[in-house]
Amino acid sequence: MLALKCRVNVIIVTAMFEIIRVENFSPSTFLWEVIAPEIAQAARPGQFVIVRSDERSERIPLTIADFNTDEGTITLVIQAAGKSTDQMRAYRVGDSILDIVGPLGEPSEIENFGTVIVVGGGLGVAPVYPILRALKLHGCNTISIIGFRTKSLVFWEGRFRDYSDETIIVTDDGSYGQMGLVTQPLKEILAARHVDRVIAVGPLVMMRAAAETTRPFGVRTIVSINAIMVDGTGMCGSCRVNLAGEIKFACIDGPDMDGHLVNFDELIIRQRRFVKYEKQSIEMCKNRCQE
Ligand SMILES: Cc1cc2nc3c(=O)[nH]c(=O)nc-3n(C[C@H](O)[C@H](O)[C@H](O)COP(=O)(O)OP(=O)(O)OC[C@H]3O[C@@H](n4cnc5c(N)ncnc54)[C@H](O)[C@@H]3O)c2cc1C
Ligand code: FES
Numbered sequence: 296m297l298a299l300k301c302r303v304n305v306i307i308v309t310a311m312f313e314i315i316r317v318e319n320f321s322p323s324t325f326l327w328e329v330i331a332p333e334i335a336q337a338a339r340p341g342q343f344v345i346v347r348s349d350e351r352s353e354r355i356p357l358t359i360a361d362f363n364t365d366e367g368t369i370t371l372v373i374q375a376a377g378k379s380t381d382q383m384r385a386y387r388v389g390d391s392i393l394d395i396v397g398p399l400g401e402p403s404e405i406e407n408f409g410t411v412i413v414v415g416g417g418l419g420v421a422p423v424y425p426i427l428r429a430l431k432l433h434g435c436n437t438i439s440i441i442g443f444r445t446k447s448l449v450f451w452e453g454r455f456r457d458y459s460d461e462t463i464i465v466t467d468d469g470s471y472g473q474m475g476l477v478t479q480p481l482k483e484i485l486a487a488r489h490v491d492r493v494i495a496v497g498p499l500v501m502m503r504a505a506a507e508t509t510r511p512f513g514v515r516t517i518v519s520i521n522a523i524m525v526d527g528t529g530m531c532g533s534c535r536v537n538l539a540g541e542i543k544f545a546c547i548d549g550p551d552m553d554g555h556l557v558n559f560d561e562l563i564i565r566q567r568r569f570v571k572y573e574k575q576s577i578e579m580c581k582n583r584c585q586e
Pocket of ligand 1: 343353354355356357358359371372373374375376377378379380381418421422520521522523524525550566567
């Protein structure tokens with residue numbers, strides 16, 4: 296195993312990383328627990344890794360959804376969103392992945408802020424979990440709002456209850472918890488009592504809605520920007536974000552950013568810039584697999 300220290304405490308590790316646990320949350324969402332002791336040791340809530348499954352794979356940024364320094368493992372929760380993440384579904388316990396770079400990005404700010412609402416939407420529930428846990432362990436009063444499309448997609452409810460003073464679950468179709476979007480209970484709580492900070496992680500449209508919900512209340516709102524990343528070290532410019540007119544890079548200045556300053560409209564357009572090629576890539580892969 297080769298471990299190099301490079302800029303801002305990033306550990307680059309090249310080795311084979313064994314998957315010791317696979318858990319399927321739904322047909323498209325799954326968890327890997329991977330042996331990566333150096334990364335587990337260095338990881339902080341809010342950081343991510345870039346994974347390359349084999350020598351022909353794309354580099355895929357994934358948030359460190361959990362890390363265990365005793366066991367030397369990191370946990371990744373992955374949604375099959377396109378060709379590469381779909382191919383990753385085929386990995387089983389005992390398989391290895393080629394390389395992992397990380398931990399990357401700035402850790403989340405963790406301190407006793409007072410009352411904090413942690414909002415997770417869909418897959419965003421996984422990355423926000425270590426932030427919630429750290430905030431609780433630092434003495435915050437924590438309220439969790441986690442939202443899913445439907446009951447069968449709900450995961451980690453128990454983990455959230457363990458570190459939340461209050462847990463609210465919402466589903467779009469009302470099949471579990473409250474019916475509706477995460478922004479509904481968020482608005483109700485903000486209108487009813489004092490809240491010191493909101494942390495929202497999920498799809499860009501959800502984070503934009505959360506930031507717009509908190510804006511009139513003047514509550515500091517942190518979002519985690521999952522812009523398209525290539526190198527993950529601030530060199531390519533792919534993940535640039537317009538933060539109140541200033542250009543920032545989500546991979547080194549974030550992923551956490553002030554949700555009231557992010558230009559989400561611009562970001563959402565940029566996020567779709569490769570859609571044509573992503574579709575072609577899925578089609579080509581399907582055809583090759585059928586041969
Ligand atoms: C900091 C960060 C943390 C992330 N954490 C997670 C996570 O914990 N779990 C998870 O399932 N996904 C996570 N993602 C998103 C994940 O990286 C993409 O879903 C994945 O790269 C898609 O690759 P694909 O080939 O399967 O799909 P594609 O068909 O190539 O793309 C599907 C969609 O994913 C997005 N995407 C594509 N390539 C990238 C890229 N290089 N960087 C970011 N987004 C991309 C685009 O919106 C695209 O439309 C994270 C992204 C970032 C930037
Ligand atoms: S991914 Fe290249 S600058 Fe952020």
